[in-house]
Amino acid sequence: MNKSKASYRHWMSERLTPELQQQTQRLLHAKDVKHVRLMADAHLANDVCVGCVLATEKLIYPAAIGGDIGCGMLSVPLGVDADFIQSQQAEVIFKNLTHLVPIVKQAQGIPFELDRKLSNERLQHIALRDGCYQLGTLGRGNHFLELQRCVDTEQLWLMIHTGSRGMGPAIRDYHLHHSSGKSASLKYLDIESEQGLAYFNDLCWAREYANANRLKILERCTALFHDLFSISVDESKMIHCDHNHLDLITVNKQDLLIHRKGACSVTKGEAAIIPGSMGSDSFHVVGKGNADSLFSSSHGAGRCMSRQLARKTITSNNLSKQLSGIYYQQEKLRLLTEEAPTSYKNIEKVMSLQKKLVKVTRRLSPVLSYKGT
Ligand SMILES: Nc1nc2c(ncn2[C@@H]2O[C@H](COP(=O)(O)O)[C@@H](O)[C@H]2O)c(=O)[nH]1
Numbered sequence: 001m002n003k004s005k006a007s008y009r010h011w012m013s014e015r016l017t018p019e020l021q022q023q024t025q026r027l028l029h030a031k032d033v034k035h036v037r038l039m040a041d042a043h044l045a046n047d048v049c050v051g052c053v054l055a056t057e058k059l060i061y062p063a064a065i066g067g068d069i070g071c072g073m074l075s076v077p078l079g080v081d082a083d084f085i086q087s088q089q090a091e092v093i094f095k096n097l098t099h100l101v102p103i104v105k106q107a108q109g110i111p112f113e114l115d116r117k118l119s120n121e122r123l124q125h126i127a128l129r130d131g132c133y134q135l136g137t138l139g140r141g142n143h144f145l146e147l148q149r150c151v152d153t154e155q156l157w158l159m160i161h162t163g164s165r166g167m168g169p170a171i172r173d174y175h176l177h178h179s180s181g182k183s184a185s186l187k188y189l190d191i192e193s194e195q196g197l198a199y200f201n202d203l204c205w206a207r208e209y210a211n212a213n214r215l216k217i218l219e220r221c222t223a224l225f226h227d228l229f230s231i232s233v234d235e236s237k238m239i240h241c242d243h244n245h246l247d248l249i250t251v252n253k254q255d256l257l258i259h260r261k262g263a264c265s266v267t268k269g270e271a272a273i274i275p276g277s278m279g280s281d282s283f284h285v286v287g288k289g290n291a292d293s294l295f296s297s298s299h300g301a302g303r304c305m306s307r308q309l310a311r312k313t314i315t316s317n318n319l320s321k322q323l324s325g326i327y328y329q330q331e332k333l334r335l336l337t338e339e340a341p342t343s344y345k346n347i348e349k350v351m352s353l354q355k356k357l358v359k360v361t362r363r364l365s366p367v368l369s370y371k372g373t
């Protein structure tokens, strides 16, 4: 990387592509940027790559958090062994999930109230409309609901991946539109300004909304498993974390604004979830408190192939082989090629690259996959 005052480190094994190198270089030269870290799952995305952790002192770069503010993972054990799920159970689960956990919007809106209020009427209006209709929905792409088998105990676990739906992008776009500062082609807001504080407030709102969204889906699944199979969810063991956010932390006596776009916060002992793909293992971890990574880890395996390339090169036949032994919606097979396990980096390698950042506490293998694709 070219000389810049900001520090840089990465945990990737592969060489950075020229595009990723250029994007990282740009970040390193942006105003007030003190540190840039690329996690093992880093890959190219709009403006700022996924798997990026950026530290500043007083400027907020919304692009370094992304649109799906508060997107994250929730994981809970179900009080039953994984082999309880056979094709008969899988069929009835898919049938019910289709209307209990819709992909895009609810037939009827759910009124909701969060502790925090949005900073302006425009966003409040969107929340009353889209926010209500999207609460309890999964979202497209790689958002998922997955049943998994704990490799050690054989117990069945539920994992939910979703975020703030349309609200996150609406908040980001509103504040980018109202920001006047720009450095290295990236818009910023000063945390001490009225606009910066308003963005921070709305970002916190989006994180609350995303939490509420995952909890609403959990509530629906809890009722479903109870009604269908008399299975209960053990919420006392729930792990819940998000990977697109802004964190205020002190590193080596310096107060920093930590932007994470596709990265987990893993302070010492902090629990996080690192999923692999719909066909590979996922992990529960706890942080080792590594200050060099800005107390961060990867948030997944990360893509190694664009969606477009995956669609073009991975056949349905090949995908069905990759998903052998896993229940999924057969009718979505063609669409799911863009989510093929081989379009993601190898999670085993990603985990070994971040051994100094996190300790694995549980390994989970996919049993049933319900995807937003
Ligand atoms: N266990 C599963 N993991 C998956 C699946 N699809 C994607 N992934 C992983 O999640 C991360 C998070 O992606 P992001 O959208 O938040 O950037 C991704 O890097 C994959 O490793 C899945 O179906 N099951």
Ligand SMILES: [Mn+2]
Binding pocket: 068, 071, 072, 161, 162, 163, 243
């Ligand atoms: Mn996500």
